[in-house]
Amino acid sequence: MVQKSKPPAAANQSEHRGEPKRRGRPRAYEPDIALGKALDLFRKQGFAATSLDDLSAATGMNRPSLYGAFGDKRELYIKSYQRYRDEAGASMVEIFRQEMPLRQRLERIYASALDIYLSGDTGPRGCFTVVTAASEAVGDPEIRAMVLDGLTGLDKAFASCFRRAKEKGELSESADPIALAQIASATIHTIAIRSRARVPRKELEAIVKGAIDVMLGAKSQAVVPDKRSEAERRS
Numbered sequence: 525m526v527q528k529s530k531p532p533a534a535a536n537q538s539e540h541r542g543e544p545k546r547r548g549r550p551r552a553y554e555p556d557i558a559l560g561k562a563l564d565l566f567r568k569q570g571f572a573a574t575s576l577d578d579l580s581a582a583t584g585m586n587r588p589s590l591y592g593a594f595g596d597k598r599e600l601y602i603k604s605y606q607r608y609r610d611e612a613g614a615s616m617v618e619i620f621r622q623e624m625p626l627r628q629r630l631e632r633i634y635a636s637a638l639d640i641y642l643s644g645d646t647g648p649r650g651c652f653t654v655v656t657a658a659s660e661a662v663g664d665p666e667i668r669a670m671v672l673d674g675l676t677g678l679d680k681a682f683a684s685c686f687r688r689a690k691e692k693g694e695l696s697e698s699a700d701p702i703a704l705a706q707i708a709s710a711t712i713h714t715i716a717i718r719s720r721a722r723v724p725r726k727e728l729e730a731i732v733k734g735a736i737d738v739m740l741g742a743k744s745q746a747v748v749p750d751k752r753s754e755a756e757r758r759s
Contacts, residue, residue, distance in 0.1 A: 555593050558583040562594075563604040567649040570656040571601050602666065608652040609674060612640055620681050626689040627740055630708070634732040637712055641719035650720030654713050675709065682708040686739075695740070704739050711735040 561582045565574055576587055576597055583590065594600040619632045642648045649655070653674050661668035682705035689695050695704075715728045 558585055558590075558593065559600075559603060559607055562600055563607050563652075564644075564649075566601055566604045566656060567608070567652050568644065568646065571597075571660050598664075601660070602670070605652055605657055605667070605670060609670070612652075615640065616681075620685065626685065626694045627736060629685060630736050630739070631732075634711070634715065634729075634736075638715060638719065638725060638728055638732075641716050642725060648719045648722055651713075651716035654716040655720050678709050678712065679705045681705075707735065707739055 561584075562579055565578060565582045569578070574597075576590065579590060579597070579600065580586055585593065590600065594603055616633060616636050619629060619636060622629075624632075637651075641650050653671055657667055657671050661671040679702075683701045686695065686699065686701035686704045686708075690697075690699055690701060695701075711732065715731060718728055718731070719725075
């Protein structure tokens with residue numbers, strides 16, 4: 525008895541017809557793209573308020589795919605935070621390095637920061653470090669170390685700027701670069717919080733201008749013109 529041959533599988537039929545065989549994930553699952561979408565969501569909602577279902581919907585990846593690409597939710601959060609730090613640092617590093625007058629440098633640094641903090645499709649998102657990572661730092665040593673590293677790095681970058689300005693005579697001999705750096709960093713933090721609260725950019729720029737005037741005022745306060753007459757000075 526002759527057995528009838530079985531028809532080829534559907535997949536083989538499609539290959540015989542010249543149809544391409546689908547392989548791998550679509551581009552929506554590219555890790556770099558997915559990480560960017562997770563970052564946007566964490567910046568908007570924070571860690572606790574962002575569920576795995578939220579992340580799955582935002583990235584277009586199901587839970588097994590998320591776990592396979594990034595680990596658990598905490599690991600994805602940390603990777604997102606590092607991505608934010610890398611991108612934010614890249615946008616400012618050249619401003620810190622280039623030679624320019626101190627006031628111009630500070631104005632450009634704060635303008636770049638406002639561009640970052642006020643960005644977002646549904647509204648200003650502020651600073652990842654100040655708005656969301658600082659909250660998680662309370663109970664997570666690894667995130668706390670990242671936050672402290674970011675804060676310390678910003679202080680050091682500002683201090684370097686003020687030291688160079690002092691050497692060039694833009695600040696008085698009595699100016700303290702470290703103290704000024706802390707004021708400069710504190711200004712970064714306050715505009716980050718206020719931008720998240722949707723304070724208009726014009727008002728934030730006014731805060732920045734006032735802070736810069738105070739920081740650069742160290743020179744004018746150190747050298748006060750003596751308006752007394754010659755006779756009064758001799759007496």
